[in-house]
Amino acid sequence: MTDRYAVFGNPISHSKSPLIHGIFANETQQVLEYEAILAPKDDFESCLKLFWFENGKGANVTVPFKEQAFNLCDELSEEAKLAGSVNTLTLLTNGKVRGDNTDGLGLVADLIRNISSLEGKRVLLLGAGGAARGSVLPLLKAGLKVCIHNRTQEKAEKLVEIFTPFGDVKALSIAELIGPFDIIINSTSSSLSGDIPAIPSCVIGADTLCYDMMYSKELTSFNSWALDLGAIKAIDGLGMLVGQAAKSFELWRGVTPEVDTTIKLLREKIESE
Numbered sequence: 001m002t003d004r005y006a007v008f009g010n011p012i013s014h015s016k017s018p019l020i021h022g023i024f025a026n027e028t029q030q031v032l033e034y035e036a037i038l039a040p041k042d043d044f045e046s047c048l049k050l051f052w053f054e055n056g057k058g059a060n061v062t063v064p065f066k067e068q069a070f071n072l073c074d075e076l077s078e079e080a081k082l083a084g085s086v087n088t089l090t091l092l093t094n095g096k097v098r099g100d101n102t103d104g105l106g107l108v109a110d111l112i113r114n115i116s117s118l119e120g121k122r123v124l125l126l127g128a129g130g131a132a133r134g135s136v137l138p139l140l141k142a143g144l145k146v147c148i149h150n151r152t153q154e155k156a157e158k159l160v161e162i163f164t165p166f167g168d169v170k171a172l173s174i175a176e177l178i179g180p181f182d183i184i185i186n187s188t189s190s191s192l193s194g195d196i197p198a199i200p201s202c203v204i205g206a207d208t209l210c211y212d213m214m215y216s217k218e219l220t221s222f223n224s225w226a227l228d229l230g231a232i233k234a235i236d237g238l239g240m241l242v243g244q245a246a247k248s249f250e251l252w253r254g255v256t257p258e259v260d261t262t263i264k265l266l267r268e269k270i271e272s273e
């Protein structure tokens with residue numbers, strides 16, 4: 001029986017994961033199936049159990065099940081423990097389930113694709129929700145100095161409390177946003193509604209690289225704002241999406257897929273939609 005993999009979410013029909021993992025499987029000559037599964041909002045657990053029973057070997061988890069997935073794991077990676085959420089589940093040979101969070105790792109991999117060195121650079125992370133929390137440890141491990149700014153300051157301070165033992169991380173109020181920063185990452189959901197986080201333009205200098213975790217056919221509102229203010233480069237989250245998938249694939253299959261061609265193919269697909 002062919003090894004099965006899937007992404008669980010609700011909604012899920014928009015997911016690019018089956019396409020990405022299909023490309024990875026072809027390229028690495030791995031024989032597997034990867035599908036999108038719409039789990040009922042109130043019954044993710046039994047849906048997942050059935051999947052394991054029917055030869056499921058690994059799963060990606062997306063909104064709104066990442067925290068539930070975290071609670072269902074027998075073992076957790078350090079990234080998942082600190083993120084408090086899981087996007088990758090692996091059924092181990094002893095029947096236990098391991099949880100990883102590869103979102104932040106995918107982000108860092110994509111930053112490295114775009115800038116040669118991250119070590120010692122100062123990054124402004126906008127937002128303090130799930131997406132931000134999943135990124136902080138990998139950013140710190142990459143040697144970045146992380147400043148978190150969130151509309152609701154207390155949430156940024158909570159993240160700082162969690163991550164202080166792991167590196168140079170602080171919360172900055174709007175008055176403390178004195179730039180420019182080397183890198184600015186937008187993890188807020190503001191781009192979804194075409195908004196931009198309320199931050200002063202001085203955070204952007206001629207060498208600032210801006211990164212929006214969201215991706216879209218057109219320039220995101222945040223990236224458009226950043227380029228207008230003279231940022232050297234503005235990147236959207238498509239590379240992060242492919243990057244997190246590559247880390248999941250590597251965990252499941254023990255082989256590392258090549259991401260550049262996949263990002264290019266996906267970009268072409270999005271632009272033709």
Ligand code: ATR
Nearest residue numbers: 127128129130131132151152155188189190195197
């Ligand atoms: P996710 O899992 O995508 O991170 P989330 O946990 O709901 O989603 O977090 C959303 C983040 O986007 C929060 O940091 C939120 O700020 P608050 O904590 O103040 O709510 C931020 N956010 C959403 N819309 C925003 C906007 N228009 N401007 C600034 N920040 C915004």
